[in-house]
Structures are given as structure tokens and as C-alpha cells.
Amino acid sequence: MRRFPYFFRAGDEPENDARTNVRESDLFIHQSKHKGAQMDDQLQMSLFEQPDGSHQVVLSLPTGHYSMNSEQLSAVIDGMVQNRIRMIPAIPMDAPPIPNMQNVAESxxxxxxxxxxxxxxxxxxxxxxxxxxxxxxxxxxxxxxxxxxxxxxxxxxxxxxxxx
Structure with missing residues (x-):
């Protein structure tokens, strides 16, 4: 995973260099190991602020860009969770060490x-x-x-x- 300390403003394309330091956003880079895939296949996620203050995520794949609002992204996450439930190996029963735990919700x-x-x-x-x-x-x-x-x-x- 690579960390980019910026997110794009509404109207900027992911390839553009226009940035704002409003908050950090992660861009995930995935290297596919599937047969027939190139090692440079990438999945990038960019967060855009819209003029009304809401946000939109753009997923960039080698095959194109996919723009989603918060409800659409939640539906994708739900679908991914449902698929992860069926995957083998399952998520380990042993919890990670608490000091190293990620995705912790405060109170x-x-x-x-x-x-x-x-x-x-x-x-x-x-x-x-x-x-x-x-x-x-x-x-x-x-x-x-x-x-x-x-x-x-x-x-x-x-x-x-x-x-x-």
C-alpha cells in the first residue's frame, strides 16, 4: 500500500497534479498475480470533494475509472464483505495484537x-x-x-x- 497525503478536488482527474491538503486519503495499489495479468495492473482509489461538500470516490483500474457516491461505495463494500465471508482461507480466529489493530472506531x-x-x-x-x-x-x-x-x-x- 502506498500513502498519498492529499485528495483531489472535484473536477480534477486522478492524473492531474492539482491537490489540496484538506485531509489524507489512501490510494491503494494492487499488483495482480492472476494468470494472464500484468504485474503493473493497478487499482487506485481517489477521494474527491464535491461542490456541495459531499465526497465521491473514483476507482481507477487499467480498464477504466468508476465513480461512486457514498451509498454506492457502501454497496460495493457490502458486496466485497459478502464475498470475503465465502473465501478460503477464512479470516483467522485469532485477533491481531490490540496495539497493532487497524480500523479501530473510537467510542x-x-x-x-x-x-x-x-x-x-x-x-x-x-x-x-x-x-x-x-x-x-x-x-x-x-x-x-x-x-x-x-x-x-x-x-x-x-x-x-x-x-x-
């Missing part, structure tokens, strides 16, 4: 409810890029979660009570 809004019909909890957590992600959690797992979170609170409180 996300969440909602929960008891699903009486299936005797489980329904939990949805909002990620600013992934949207609302839902979970159906069995009651024994909820009990483990409560105990684990309470342990975090207890450790934090004991650390704050100690004199320095």
Missing part, C-alpha cells in the same frame, strides 16, 4: 437487545467506514464478555487508586 455508538426467540443478544456497533455491523451473541458468550469487561474496569479502578 462507537452501539445498540443491543435480547432476542427472546433465539435466546441470544443482538448487538450492533457502528464503524465509521463499515457502517452498522451486527452480531448475534449466545448468552454464555455475553456472560464471558461481562466478566471480561468487568475485569478491565476493576484493573483500571485499582490502578487509579494507587498513590504514585
Amino acid at each position: 462507537p455508538p452501539m445498540r443491543w437487545a435480547y432476542d427472546e426467540m433465539n435466546d441470544r443478544a443482538a448487538l450492533v456497533i457502528r464503524h465509521p467506514g463499515h457502517g452498522w455491523v451486527g452480531y448475534a451473541i449466545p448468552i454464555p458468550t455475553i456472560e464471558e464478555l461481562i466478566a471480561g469487561l468487568q475485569n478491565i474496569v476493576d484493573v483500571r479502578n485499582s490502578q487509579r487508586q494507587r498513590p504514585n
Whole structure:
């Protein structure tokens, strides 16, 4: 992955050099290893600010450019997620080390409810890029979660009570 510390203004083509430092945007470069593909095949993603303040993403492939608003991009992300669910190898069950975790949402809004019909909890957590992600959690797992979170609170409180 290459990082470009700029995004393009509305009306600028990705090849142009007109830039603004409003915020950082990643341009992803993918090198295909599929049979028949060239190693220089690229996927680039550019973020454009529109005159009304909204944003548009342009995906650039060797075959052309594809422009999407936020709703269209969310639909593409959802489709990619559905395909990733079916891919092998699956996402590992072991979580990455927490200090190195990426895509962390700071203090996300969440909602929960008891699903009486299936005797489980329904939990949805909002990620600013992934949207609302839902979970159906069995009651024994909820009990483990409560105990684990309470342990975090207890450790934090004991650390704050100690004199320095």
C-alpha cells in the first residue's frame, strides 16, 4: 500500500497534479498475480470533494475509472464483505495484537437487545467506514464478555487508586 497525503478536488482527474491538503486519503495499489495479468495492473482509489461538500470516490483500474457516491461505495463494500465471508482461507480466529489493530472506531455508538426467540443478544456497533455491523451473541458468550469487561474496569479502578 502506498500513502498519498492529499485528495483531489472535484473536477480534477486522478492524473492531474492539482491537490489540496484538506485531509489524507489512501490510494491503494494492487499488483495482480492472476494468470494472464500484468504485474503493473493497478487499482487506485481517489477521494474527491464535491461542490456541495459531499465526497465521491473514483476507482481507477487499467480498464477504466468508476465513480461512486457514498451509498454506492457502501454497496460495493457490502458486496466485497459478502464475498470475503465465502473465501478460503477464512479470516483467522485469532485477533491481531490490540496495539497493532487497524480500523479501530473510537467510542462507537452501539445498540443491543435480547432476542427472546433465539435466546441470544443482538448487538450492533457502528464503524465509521463499515457502517452498522451486527452480531448475534449466545448468552454464555455475553456472560464471558461481562466478566471480561468487568475485569478491565476493576484493573483500571485499582490502578487509579494507587498513590504514585
